[in-house]
Amino acid sequence: MRAMRLHAPGRALSAEDLPPPQPGPGQLLVKVSACGVCRTDLHLACGELPQCRTPITPGHEIVGTVVGTGARVGIPWLGWTCGECAFCRAGRENLCERARFTGCHLDGGYAEYVVADERCCLPIPERYSDTEAAPLLCAGLIGFRSYQFIRDQEKIGIYGFGAAAHIISQIARAEGRTVFAFTRKNDLKGQQFALSCGAHWAGDSTEPPPEPLDAAILFAPAGELVPVALKATRKGGTVVCGGIHMSDIPSFPYEILWGERTLRSVANLTRSDGEAFMALAARVALRIETRTYPLGDANQALEDLRRGGLEGAAVLVP
Numbered sequence: 001m002r003a004m005r006l007h008a009p010g011r012a013l014s015a016e017d018l019p020p021p022q023p024g025p026g027q028l029l030v031k032v033s034a035c036g037v038c039r040t041d042l043h044l045a046c047g048e049l050p051q052c053r054t055p056i057t058p059g060h061e062i063v064g065t066v067v068g069t070g071a072r073v074g075i076p077w078l079g080w081t082c083g084e085c086a087f088c089r090a091g092r093e094n095l096c097e098r099a100r101f102t103g104c105h106l107d108g109g110y111a112e113y114v115v116a117d118e119r120c121c122l123p124i125p126e127r128y129s130d131t132e133a134a135p136l137l138c139a140g141l142i143g144f145r146s147y148q149f150i151r152d153q154e155k156i157g158i159y160g161f162g163a164a165a166h167i168i169s170q171i172a173r174a175e176g177r178t179v180f181a182f183t184r185k186n187d188l189k190g191q192q193f194a195l196s197c198g199a200h201w202a203g204d205s206t207e208p209p210p211e212p213l214d215a216a217i218l219f220a221p222a223g224e225l226v227p228v229a230l231k232a233t234r235k236g237g238t239v240v241c242g243g244i245h246m247s248d249i250p251s252f253p254y255e256i257l258w259g260e261r262t263l264r265s266v267a268n269l270t271r272s273d274g275e276a277f278m279a280l281a282a283r284v285a286l287r288i289e290t291r292t293y294p295l296g297d298a299n300q301a302l303e304d305l306r307r308g309g310l311e312g313a314a315v316l317v318p
């Protein structure tokens, strides 16, 4: 089978011919029909995620069909958990001490075939095509986990308007929330895109919102946005950092955290997040914007994501 492999951080992915993987006990062999390109893939290709093993086949937004049964499944970032550690036993398997992640510890979906733990595979709502469904597996899911921490809030700011934001703003809008979208300075195209995805207001992340936020989610991996978001958020509000990696957060005056504001991160996902999100995605007709690339163009897709300006999500099709 063809696969795009990362041999060392900082190197381009190389196209290789490999024998298809053999499923072990409890694993499914899945023929990949689409795999999303996530910002996390960019971080691991750049060496910003030291937990990643090499060589590795990246990709953790996988949609495919199970060889043998033909069932359509989704394979997310959470690839295996121990079920025994204190976090697993407390229902917080996203923090499992021995968790293995798809496309990070386990070979992922930048390939024609992948094996996956059956217990971690998710159902895909019928209304979405394979390429539309791929970004649901991480952009949608991690966005949803971030959103769940502030779901009861009315005015929600979203910093960084990429694949995750374009899905979550549609969900927030459908649930009657008011969304304020913040993009890179002067990214008028991005701001237009945000408005088309249900945001009520869109502007530069350097400017304050027209009214104080009740809560904010940061999808941009830029630490300097943390104090910016805290300043934009009212007393008692919450700022959620949704990314796996962020540049250093500059020091800031205690005053902008004081007033019982909460600053928190979101790490990984649980299987119950996956089930809840897929049920929601089946109910709400999400418009999923994708740009598809042939599998062999994975490096180009990563480069386009790095440069910015992608509307929605990049998806590889083998």
Ligand SMILES: [Zn+2]
Pocket (backbone or CB within 6 Å): 081, 082, 083, 084, 085, 086, 087, 088, 089, 093, 095, 096, 097, 098, 099
């Ligand atoms: Zn565990």
Ligand SMILES: [Zn+2]
Pocket (backbone or CB within 6 Å): 038, 039, 040, 041, 060, 077, 138, 139
């Ligand atoms: Zn991801």
